[in-house]
Amino acid sequence: MTATLTQLIPLTPPANPQLQDIRTQASAYLQEETIPTNRDEEWRFTNLSPLLAQTFAAPSPQLPPVNINGLVIPEAPDSRLVFVNGIYEPEYSSIANLPAGVFIGNLAAAIDAGLAVTDYLGKQPGGEEVFTAINTAGINEAAVVWLEKDSSYDSPIQLLFIATVDDVAVAIQPRTLIVMEAGSNATVIQEYLHTSIPNHLYFNNAVTEIWLGNTATLNHTRIQDEDITAIHIGKTAVSQSQHSSYTGNSIDLGSKLSRHNWEIFQIGAATETNLNGLAMVNGEQESDTHSTIALTKPNGTTNQLHKCIVDDRAHAIFNGKVFVPQAAQQTNAGQLNRNLLLSSTARIDTKPQLEITADNVKCSHGATVSQLEDDEIFYLQSRGLDVETAKILLINAFAVEIIDRIPVASVREKLAVAVKAFKAS
């Protein structure tokens, strides 16, 4: 294990002995590993040098007060978990009146409630990956959402991860576990936000594991709006049983460097998967989404639409893999990546990647790169809009197709404001 890896792992002992096993496994894996470089195919376009150039401390348990007023979702008054620098904050959280069969709480409370968290935590396929292992090697805390068989929760559930940094560069390791037992139904809004402008950058290494039982339905929105100096590396791993439905909306706005590894594993037939992504970056930002949909059973349906808006000298990367092996007959898979380049120095690397060995399937994929057309801007000018307003309208039009798929009005409105504030060059 390299020194860089070691210093990212908090050395605090596990709060619960049940966590020792997965910690030990992850640590053992890391003994053999190093931080990936551009020579690794999966990290070919992503520049991790800002991560290597910095030393990080574990966050201090003494947290400064945080103002969460503008960050809470009014639609989730009784279903909000707040973590500050990865540490659970009960006084900012609000959990009340949960119906039978629905659990929303931190890891300790989940273990106390007798939920079999260790059956699921760290058990996703494809878990052997450096950043996930770093998170797991020091795991002590998590946001846990658990819906028992046939239960449902009607309001959205907000999982709010706030970074607040002063004069020490910290590595934060947020963790989320969502278990949807058979026939259950929920909507989750998961947000990575920040409240302070740090003097030092921070590293947020977020891991989310989602398990969907037979016919379970989850609508999951993930918003990354870290500070512009931050490094965010996120993993979202989803396992889907038969007839389950996962809809994921992933929005990347912040961070100097962000990476989202989004992995869907089909473990039962006839699943439905909808992935909607929007990365909007400017300045010197770099934002990378690597998605994988690994089908293994027949009759699956997947739809993916990923959009990037890139301005200034920013860089967006999309790599979307869909595996359709022989066993996944009657798959219907569609993938589209659309990119809007707003400056001549902005850069897109896109790689839609379908690997199909089944012979009776319907699969499509495509990627487009476009700019704001002079003719479109002129049309709006000829109706009295100035150039700036015309550009904002067109950028918003491009983004809104994704934003409109988020099922919570206040989240859509907040994102609409962010899009308007995203200045055209």
Place this chain on the structure above:
Amino acid sequence: MINPNSPVILSVKNLTAEVDGTPILKGLNIEIKAGEIHAIMGPNGSGKSTLSKVLAGHPAYTVTGGEVTYKGENLFDLEPQDRARSGVFLAFQYPLEIPGVSNLDFLRVAYNSRQKHLGLEELDVFDFDELIQAKLDIVKMNPAFLSRSVNEGFSGGEKKRNEILQMAILQPSLAILDETDSGLDIDALKIVANGVNQLSNQDNSMLVITHYQRLLDYIIPDFVHVMANGQILTSGGKELALELEAKGYDWVTEPQTANV
């Protein structure tokens, strides 16, 4: 209607313009007064559409000479959006589709930018909705088109109706209709022409650009100009359009062969 005492809305003198270094307009002259409807006819490539783009301020067209005065001001001193706010309106031959922008929002933003320019009250969503509902009938537009994206998936006729609806909202002093009849069947043509006629009055003026005479059966021009090779070759009354229809453009553009 012709009224010699009406104020001049648009005066074009010896206008020359080029696109990508190729001269298109080669000394064009026209004067339009309030209340008048002018038609410009001409074969493909004569520069008709270039004239409309130059007047509206399309950035791909470069003015190389001449003068254009709009309501006494140098038109070229105004940015395209300021021309629009001051009452110059171009109905596009090929209106653009803008996916993701609702037609209603687009119309309201356009209306309000003009209101603001004129120092008049801007309308909120509810008040604007009332205004637009009252205008829909001018072009017999189905209200469902308001909630769709601007022109997205509209048929050719629906796009042209939407252009005239924008004209009804913006109430221009000078409306330039660029081949508004292209791609329209006869029913759509009548609806569009009828809309234009409802909006025509003694204070505004129209410049109708068309390849075919048939639009002028429904929008009756006070003047007809024949354009070729970047210039206006001849002008006359509405009967000139009929003559062109009967004899073809060669009759005007190549008089020497007509004499043989």
